[in-house]
Amino acid sequence: MSDDGTAQGSQWYDAEAGPLVRPYAVTGGRTDPGPSGVRFDLIALVAFDEAAPDGSDEGLLGPEHRALLTLCRSETQSVAELSADADLPVGVVRVLLGDLLEAGFVRVSRPVPPAQLPDERILREVIDGLRAL
Template identity: 80%
Template sequence: MTQETKGVQPEPGSQWYDGEAGPLVRPYAMTGGRTRPGPGGVRLDLIALVTLDSGAPAADDTALGPEHRVLIGLCRTETQSVAELAAGADLPVGVVRVLLGDLLELGRVTVSRPVPPAQLPDERILREVIEGLRAL
């Protein structure tokens, strides 16, 4: 229930704040209006694994936006998928993909893409290997 439906007029400028949801920031504001990551057009699947690049020189995090810093903080603890980062940062997946593209360009993170199903070994072969190991 909003303040208007309760019969109370909202304070000027309060349309950007919701008592239950907190401050409202539009996704395009977080990404600078971009909908795709970087000029390289990197495709980040939901299950792509993101790791903080330990080999990257220590950079000044103050030059990054707050959402970038949240993603870096989440990657510091462990490798996480794009979907996990979106949930942990409480951001839409599209926004996280754009922000990760920025961090990838800056060399702050590395991304391991999942193996395409066509390149995975055939299940029949794996079952034969298991049966062969059991026979030993």
């Protein structure tokens, strides 16, 4: 042991951060979010599914899965927000969300594509009409 309490020569421990776990260890070496076919864009919205399996199934999940579920329970969040709040890389969060989606714990909704948003001209006409009232 060194003076700061860390094991000498240990590359898996950082005195300030604690033990280091590589991202591939968290996901079991997987990089694909799973067979669900859902793309987890950074702005995709993730919410806890109220019809999720009972809480006893959560005991089978890893700590990172449970952390994401806790964040999703409080409010619907984007993939980017979950990544920041859980302090995990986005790639890891995508894989973990794929697991949670497949198990039925979360729902994912995609934001409206820009091509389906109303035309700016129409919005300006609505604003002008409201001002005229």
